[in-house]
Amino acid sequence: xxxxxxxxxxxxxxxxxxxxxxxxxxxxxxxxxxxxxxxxxxxxxxxxxxxxxxxxxxxxxxxxxxxxxxxxxxxxxxxxxxxxxxxxxxxxxxxxxxxxxxxxxxxxxxxxxxxxxxxxxxxxxxxxxxxxxxxxxxxxxxxxxxxxxxxxxxxxxxxxxxxxxxxxxxxxxxxxxxxxxxxxxxxxxxxxxxxxxxxxxxxxxxxxxxxxxxxxxxxxxxxxxxxxxxxxxxxxxxxxxxxxxxxxxxxxxxxxxxxxxxxxxxxxxxxxxxxxxxxxxxxxxxxxxxxxxxxxxxxxxxxxxxxxxxxxxxxxxxxxxxxxxxxxxxxxxxxxxxxxxxxxxxxxxxxxxxxxxxxxxxxxxxxxxxxxxxxxxxxxxxxxxxxxxxxxxxxxxxxxxxxxxxxxxxxxxxxxxxxxxxxxxxxxxxxxxxxxxxxxxxxxxxxxxxxxxxxxxxxxxxxxxxxxxxxxxxxxxxxxxxxxxxxxxxxxxxxxx
Ligand code: NAI
Ligand code: MG
Numbered sequence: 001x002x003x004x005x006x007x008x009x010x011x012x013x014x015x016x017x018x019x020x021x022x023x024x025x026x027x028x029x030x031x032x033x034x035x036x037x038x039x040x041x042x043x044x045x046x047x048x049x050x051x052x053x054x055x056x057x058x059x060x061x062x063x064x065x066x067x068x069x070x071x072x073x074x075x076x077x078x079x080x081x082x083x084x085x086x087x088x089x090x091x092x093x094x095x096x097x098x099x100x101x102x103x104x105x106x107x108x109x110x111x112x113x114x115x116x117x118x119x120x121x122x123x124x125x126x127x128x129x130x131x132x133x134x135x136x137x138x139x140x141x142x143x144x145x146x147x148x149x150x151x152x153x154x155x156x157x158x159x160x161x162x163x164x165x166x167x168x169x170x171x172x173x174x175x176x177x178x179x180x181x182x183x184x185x186x187x188x189x190x191x192x193x194x195x196x197x198x199x200x201x202x203x204x205x206x207x208x209x210x211x212x213x214x215x216x217x218x219x220x221x222x223x224x225x226x227x228x229x230x231x232x233x234x235x236x237x238x239x240x241x242x243x244x245x246x247x248x249x250x251x252x253x254x255x256x257x258x259x260x261x262x263x264x265x266x267x268x269x270x271x272x273x274x275x276x277x278x279x280x281x282x283x284x285x286x287x288x289x290x291x292x293x294x295x296x297x298x299x300x301x302x303x304x305x306x307x308x309x310x311x312x313x314x315x316x317x318x319x320x321x322x323x324x325x326x327x328x329x330x331x332x333x334x335x336x337x338x339x340x341x342x343x344x345x346x347x348x349x350x351x352x353x354x355x356x357x358x359x360x361x362x363x364x365x366x367x368x369x370x371x372x373x374x375x376x377x378x379x380x381x382x383x384x385x386x387x388x389x390x391x392x393x394x395x396x397x398x399x400x401x402x403x404x405x406x407x408x409x410x411x412x413x414x415x416x417x418x419x420x421x422x423x424x425x426x427x428x429x430x431x432x433x434x435x436x437x438x439x440x441x442x443x444x445x446x447x448x449x450x451x452x453x454x455x456x457x458x459x460x461x462x463x464x465x466x467x468x469x470x471x472x473x474x475x476x477x478x479x480x481x482x483x484x485x486x487x488x489x490x491x492x493x494x495x496x497x
Contacts, residue, residue, distance in 0.1 A: 025207070027217045065191055120171065161189075172195060179245075241487065298344055370383050
């Protein structure tokens with residue numbers, strides 16, 4: 001099979017990354033961390049260090065936040081059409097540099113190159129183009145009020161101010177862009193803090209932001225560790241809002257840290273999303289979708305369908321189908337030809353996922369297929385199905401964030417009790433329903449407590465569709481109108497006539 005990228009491009013990228021650490025992008029200039037420290041960036045397919053990134057700390061964050069603060073008034077006053085033009089220009093630049101970005105993302109995170117290209121590069125360009133449209137369409141309202149006398153009343157939407165964007169390592173590039181794009185459209189300025197495991201595509205994003213011609217300080221990129229750079233950003237008194245995607249534990253610590261100046265906080269956290277397959281479902285579609293819903297990106301997906309509920313009449317057939325897919329998935333390095341599933345992102349994540357599989361077995365679940373590490377230096381794991389799982393088990397309650405499916409069956413129960421099982425989780429991010437009965441589908445869609453319900457397919461994220469969680473899956477929504485409005489303050493203005 002021909003590689004979908006030029007080998008020379010990969011060689012050039014590797015040489016470039018090996019030659020010098022990536023830098024911070026602060027106030028329109030590139031710089032090393034004030035401490036001079038760097039992060040060792042590991043290729044999860046080999047376990048080897050292949051690059052270094054600046055390890056920004058509190059001092060760098062302070063410089064970046066102050067630059068964003070200084071840039072704010074000018075950016076907020078920039079005509080929205082001009083803000084849109086810059087977002088569109090960045091989208092074009094991202095596509096022009098698409099191969100290098102996808103190669104970087106694949107090396108850094110381990111995901112298959114094609115996923116890095118479609119979900120990462122094209123997904124990011126889509127986010128920018130969609131949100132560029134909002135820049136000129138953010139509006140307030142006019143209201144009828146009942147005070148005595150004559151009044152004109154209206155609401156204005158204003159940009160919130162300086163935004164701290166903290167993103168995780170599972171889809172590093174598109175998530176960074178998905179936070180920056182609506183913030184900039186709304187007129188906010190940004191300090192981006194990527195995950196320490198995957199800092200490289202964000203560093204590249206900083207270069208493209210400079211090339212696109214955004215004014216200095218409008219976007220700043222500070223690579224660094226969560227407990228240092230991330231914590232400093234969350235605590236900084238000049239930051240008006242934090243938009244965070246990551247673990248529920250860190251999300252809660254951000255809420256506490258944000259109380260200092262009562263920052264606005266948007267959180268997109270973990271999930272334990274159910275996939276429900278009813279007896280009348282189109283299994284030719286449901287089986288592969290359920291399989292890739294948990295094995296895609298090695299299960300490191302916040303909306304992964306990690307709890308499977310299947311009607312007992314088709315349970316064996318569905319499990320056999322998913323098991324066959326699990327065993328046929330080509331696991332390998334993201335840049336190896338034909339790879340469908342890459343390694344887990346880090347040694348820590350591998351240990352965590354293997355620990356969960358062991359705990360499931362300890363609690364009485366059966367490892368149907370997979371269950372083990374794939375020997376070698378990389379952080380590869382087999383696609384895994386646990387059967388005989390039940391609520392109360394750790395593997396059913398907690399987010400594993402690996403390619404591990406917990407399979408359960410239901411009988412001819414009423415929809416209410418099926419929904420009760422599906423909702424028996426502290427999370428509520430996503431869900432999938434497979435049935436040909438429109439009434440069953442819609443009744444379930446209403447009963448499920450999750451921010452997203454997918455009926456008969458639809459695995460991706462679209463910038464037009466609100467994304468976020470019920471319960472402990474988060475606060476607020478990203479994407480869509482609500483996503484851009486989350487970067488605004490609403491002001492009521494009344495005029496006595
Ligand atoms: P994490 O929540 O620690 O990391 C996410 C981001 O938060 C990174 O940029 C990190 O540097 C930053 N961060 C960490 N501590 C911080 C702090 N005190 N203040 C500010 N920022 C901080 O996630 P981690 O530890 O890498 O992964 C652990 C688990 O979290 C995973 O197994 C998975 O269950 C969940 N997770 C969920 C994600 C999602 O998309 N919802 C993404 C990543 C992880
Ligand atoms: Mg952590």
